[in-house]
Amino acid sequence: MTIQFKSITELRMLLDQKSISTSELTQESLKLVKKYKELNCFVTMNEDVSSKKANVIDQNKKTGSMLSGIPLAQKDLFCTEGLRTTCSSKILSNFIPPYTATAVKKLEDAGSITIGKTNMDEFAMGSSNETSYFGNVHNPWKKGYVPGGSSGGSAAAVAAGIVPAATGTDTGGSIRQPAAHCGITGLKPTYGRISRWGMIAFASSLDQAGSLARTAEDCAILLNTMSGHDLKDTTSLDVAVPNFLENLNNPIKGLKIGIIKEFNLSDLESEIQSRFQDSKKLYEKLGAEFVEISLPNISASVPTYYSIAPAECSSNLSRFDGVRFGHRAENTEDLNDLYIKSRSEGFGDEVKRRILIGTYALSAGYYDAYYKKAQQVRRLIKNDFDHAFKSVDLLMTPTSPNTAFAFGSKGTQNPVELYLEDLFTISSNLAGLPAISVPHGKVNSLPVGLQLIGNFLREDQLLNAAHIFQENSDFHLAKPTMEDFS
């Protein structure tokens, strides 16, 4: 029996009906990894441990949780005890953490099986997965095309049907944009909904763990497990976690959806506009109401983000100095030389670029003009959202201004070109709001995504709207042929 392209919900049924054992499922999943090796979506495999765990689960007669026995892949910036964690960087290419990230631990405690760690943009900096030390990841829909980023390996692994779902992190769109480019569903929860403990930091005030899956329903299952306050992360929210599966099927009649006036959609490729209009019509048919709404400061999102995120990254990445762990340069003269050589050798260009930008933005004499100003603008953007959510339940945008592109075709000369990939996704990170991307058709045979942004802690509403959309469409059921890869 092929388990490829099955959702968590479907696999759960197969397991519960004993149509397949956990071991068989795990082995099938591991086989698919090998079969599609060329996709390059995994950096490190966890074969032995996952096989053993699968056996244990099979022997244990008790019925487990929803996730028991489900194979998952973890983005390689979640620390996993005893399993190499690289952030797709040379500087961590030999790093084996002594502990496991809270988000992953919760998934594993629920019985899921981590089959491996997925490729990503180095330290999550990038939108195409091309900054990885471990090479490009192919988009399962088209060889030689990017899967998006930074959670590109996770998105490709799910899109190729190797695992039903994978973890990701989203600092400026790193879950939603690759989900859109790979034709799957990606959820970035509210900032603080899931603990950041064990998640290797890029930009602390923006980083958020989430999931990439085949359906909104599966995202709800994962969110149920991953959420919750963690004493080890003071920025995780100490709020009750609702059962996100409960309200999935609520009718959405009367749901008010805002279209952001400042995002000039007529600038986009006409086919992308058409998909957006089609989805709008579908929602209207399902009873939702649309209003145009102004978020006056949202156009400042990209520059604001590219001041704050690099500033935090420049500080967060200081610990990679070759002293205690990770890559250390050889034949160094003194401590300074050790730093310079280890970091010069260990980091890739994009990471270096952002460290430089961030260091500059925080420097004496520039702090007020860049970092502080950016934080003030961030507050204005957040206020815009607060204001908008007084009159709407959700906001809707395309996830990305375009479809997946060919390797090396974007941002190689001008990095800003690539930064604009995040135009629609960045503002919800700045405001700390939950957002989801669902597939809504194809343009030139490549998937495109629809983004819904929810109010603070209202993932329930977001998942409900996304689920109803998927119940009434079949975009999420589309599968790549994979013929170029086998």
Add this chain to the structure above:
Amino acid sequence: MSWETVIGLETHVQLSTKTKLFSRASTAFGKSPNTNVNLVDCGLPGVLPSVNKEAFYKAIRFGMAVGAQINQTSIFDRKNYFYADLPKGYQITQMDLPIVLGGSIEITSDNSVKTINITRAHLEEDAGKSIHDQFDGYSAIDLNRAGTPLLEIVSEPEISNAKEAVAYMKAMHQLVTYLDVSDGNMAQGSLRCDANVSIRKKGASKLGTRAEIKNINSFKFIEKAINYEVKRQIKILESGEKVVQETRLYDSAKDETRPMRSKEFANDYRYFPEPDLLPVVISDQEMKEIKDNFPELPKDKEVRYEKDFKLSSYDSKILASSKSMADFFEDAAEKTKNFSLLANWMIGEISAFLNKDVIEIHESQLTPNNIAMLINRIDDHTISGKIGKSIFEEMCSTGESPDQIIESQGLRQLSDDGEIEKLINSVIKDNSKQVAAYLDGKEKLFGFFVGQVMKLTEGKANPKTVNKILKEKLKK
């Protein structure tokens, strides 16, 4: 030309919390390298700080004691710089909003009292330690200290000379130990300071260019370092040159200050708010609890000692001046009734012994129980004061109890009249010449007879009894 000195001190007080400021690792001193270290302390990828509120309570207690404004909302900042013993590549500290703002501390120097204002005091984490001389060709890092909570107390530039600086540090030491904010152990680095020293022409209003002397960790060195630095600056200015603003180190072996290499301090620290920590808010209820459980300060103790123990104001002041001595005294006072004898011993023998060995009382072998027992044995005439002193010496070196020493060495005082009379009889018999001389009027010889009796009893005879019986015998 006449010069005046202006000094401001930045005091680093290591807070005596059980665990670190942002991790649950122990802060115990003297453990083998890198054992008091957890994931957070070594700055592993993915770790996050979490707050130890005890450190905040201690900082607030200090703030209340100096009459400062307390900021109940604490915001932290990152101070970014690279150093091998700074695991994260930044230190978490408070830049814009210190927990303690303002306040003042009273110092006594050259018999006059002066108030030194405090600018601010903020919480921050300590770095680890680099060791450069233990492994050939390598530096070693010990992260046991990394993350230990520090309160950095910044004074206004109102200190006028080295002696005042020492007095300020002594007052600080007394305060932080009394408040149980710190153990104040300077040798272990729990209390250390940076001194900002400048000089200017007497009466000038503008401050001179300052030099900052880093990391001074004893009262003696504070005085010496500042005196050296003042002389150095006077020499520079009098020769028509200019003082350079720089960071200097005091070398106690050479008794001089010298500049640190520019690399060690030429930093743009790129401060920005720590995004991994939400603001820490201390509630009004917590503030009330801190206030309600405020420890007794030296002045209150003095008054209480005079009243409760009927001690002189002089003795009370001395005993109350050191928290560890006062605690010891109070513990011992629970086990004896002769408070004045106890006080005499504390101020006399015990202080002398501690000063000689340069240790604090809690670092010695002495316990309040044993000292109380010693006082009781003198008080009930089991031993004489003189034997008491030799027992005390024994206690200091072995830690044994007075009763153990009295028993094992047979030091119990001989007070039995019949026994002593027998001894006196034999002394009189053996020294008939001296007896004759005494009876002839050479009364000085009385001491000789006492001495002989003491010699026979190895000092154990009760001197009062000896005197009494001897006088009677020699009359005859």
